[in-house]
Structure formats: C-alpha cells, structure tokens
Amino acid sequence: MQNLTVRLEMVFEQIKKAAGDKAGLRIIDVGSDHGYLAVRCLDEGIAGSVICTEIHDAPAKRSAQALEDAGYKANSDVFVTDGLTGVPLKVGDIVVIAGMGGLNIIDILTRALKDNGSSVFEKVTFVLQPQKSVELVRQYLSGSGFCFVDETVCCDRDIFYNCMRAGYNGVMSHITNEEACYGPVLLKKYNNGDMGVKDYFAHLNDIYKIRQRSNPIVKSALKERQKNDSK
Ligand SMILES: C[S@@+](CC[C@H](N)C(=O)[O-])C[C@H]1O[C@@H](n2cnc3c(N)ncnc32)[C@H](O)[C@@H]1O
Numbered sequence: 631m632q633n634l635t636v637r638l639e640m641v642f643e644q645i646k647k648a649a650g651d652k653a654g655l656r657i658i659d660v661g662s663d664h665g666y667l668a669v670r671c672l673d674e675g676i677a678g679s680v681i682c683t684e685i686h687d688a689p690a691k692r693s694a695q696a697l698e699d700a701g702y703k704a705n706s707d708v709f710v711t712d713g714l715t716g717v718p719l720k721v722g723d724i725v726v727i728a729g730m731g732g733l734n735i736i737d738i739l740t741r742a743l744k745d746n747g748s749s750v751f752e753k754v755t756f757v758l759q760p761q762k763s764v765e766l767v768r769q770y771l772s773g774s775g776f777c778f779v780d781e782t783v784c785c786d787r788d789i790f791y792n793c794m795r796a797g798y799n800g801v802m803s804h805i806t807n808e809e810a811c812y813g814p815v816l817l818k819k820y821n822n823g824d825m826g827v828k829d830y831f832a833h834l835n836d837i838y839k840i841r842q843r844s845n846p847i848v849k850s851a852l853k854e855r856q857k858n859d860s861k
Pocket of ligand 1: 638660661662664683684686689711713727729
C-alpha cells in the first residue's frame with residue numbers, strides 16, 4: 631500500500647468519503663507530481679482508473695513511473711497539460727486538486743466549468759487542498775455555483791493544511807468574510823467543539839492578526855470571528 635504524508639492522507643480520506651460505498655471510480659489528480667495519491671487510490675480499489683495531469687514534463691514522468699512500478703500502467707493515463715485542459719469530465723468522476731495555490735485552483739476550475747458545462751459538473755465531486763489564498767477559493771466556490779460538502783484540517787510537520795470537498799449545484803451564493811476566511815464547514819465543526827479545528831482557528835487568528843493590516847477581507851473576518859466567538 632502506497633504510504634502518504636499526513637497532508638496527503640487527509641486528501642485521500644476526502645476522496646474515500648466522496649466515493650462512499652462505490653468502488654472503481656475514475657479519479658483525476660490534477661498536478662499529480664510524484665503520483666503517490668493516484669497509486670494509493672488504485673491500491674485501495676476506490677479508483678478503477680486514474681488520470682494524472684501535470685503542467686511539467688518531469689513530474690508527469692515521475693507519476694507515470696510510479697504508476698507503472700505499482701503495476702497500474704493499464705488503468706492509468708498521465709497527460710502533460712494545464713489543469714483539466716483536454717480531459718473531458720464524466721459523470722461520477724472525482725477531481726482532486728491538491729498542493730497548489732488557490733488562484734491556480736480557481737483558474738483550473740473556471741476553465742473546466744466552461745469546457746464541460748454545468749450538467750456534468752453537477753455529477754462530479756471536487757476535492758481541493760489549496761496551499762494559500764484559501765479564502766479566495768471559498769469565495770469563488772460559493773459565488774460560482776459550488777456547494778461545500780465537507781472540510782478537514784491536519785497538522786503535518788508543524789504546518790496546518792485544510793482540504794475541502796465540494797459539489798456543484800449551480801446555485802450561486804454569498805458567504806461572509808468570516809466564512810471565507812475560516813470556512814463555513816469548519817465554523818460549524820468549531821461550534822460543535824472539534825478540537826482539531828479549535829487548534830487550527832487559534833493558528834489562523836495569529837496569522838490573521840498580522841495579515842489584517844494589508845488585507846481588508848481578513849480584517850473584517852477577524853472582527854466577525856471575535857464577535858461571534860464571544861457570544
Ligand atoms: C506542490 S505539487 C503538489 C503535488 C500533489 N498534488 C500533492 O498534493 O502532493 C504541485 C504540482 O502541481 C503541478 N501544477 C501546477 N500548476 C498546474 C496546472 N495548472 N496544471 C497541472 N499541473 C500543475 C506542478 O507541476 C506540481 O507538480
């Protein structure tokens with residue numbers, strides 16, 4: 631079984647939840663780099679086939695090699711492409727975009743939605759793990775017809791990461807700055823006493839206290855959070 635870092639294990643858990651009791655799904659790992667996540671999805675039978683996309687040749691070769699070494703050459707494809715360009719989505723797909731900046735994720739999703747259309751998007755699950763600009767990803771998702779299904783956090787070698795699972799229903803909605811910066815799902819978990827989320831929020835509060843000086847969204851989110859937390 632392919633070992634994963636704590637961060638990628640969290641991403642894998644979201645893929646598992648997205649699959650539910652279904653096996654043999656098609657999983658598309660955008661920005662696959664080493665290909666370990668795709669290998670693990672095949673190892674566990676969640677994926678019947680995987681597609682890895684990579685913008686650069688070298689990581690694409692790494693992914694292809696890892697899949698071949700694990701015996702999955704026949705049920706995998708690796709494409710050198712930008713995001714999901716040239717990869718038409720199918721009903722039931724799980725799309726994973728992990729370990730990338732939020733603006734890159736937004737760009738990839740925007741173009742994929744245009745290319746595939748909303749009727750396919752409604753039948754696809756998205757597992758997203760932005761490394762930065764998380765608040766912009768959440769704003770984009772809610773304003774573009776996605777819905778938040780779940781979100782988890784982990785601490786891997788002293789760095790906090792979060793991972794969201796989103797669906798698409800075409801209903802555009804507005805989230806508050808607090809929801810954008812802390813996450814609508816994580817806020818619910820925090821209010822239900824989730825200790826991992828409490829640690830994450832304490833960490834975010836420290837960072838936001840500094841970032842608020844240059845970022846008005848963060849400033850207002852921090853104010854809303856302090857107000858709501860003291861209720
Ligand atoms: C930091 S690595 C993360 C790899 C893996 N997804 C993970 O979470 O461990 C980001 C990878 O995404 C690739 N990448 C960045 N932008 C991309 C894009 N627009 N389309 C496809 N791959 C991209 C990079 O080449 C790199 O290999």
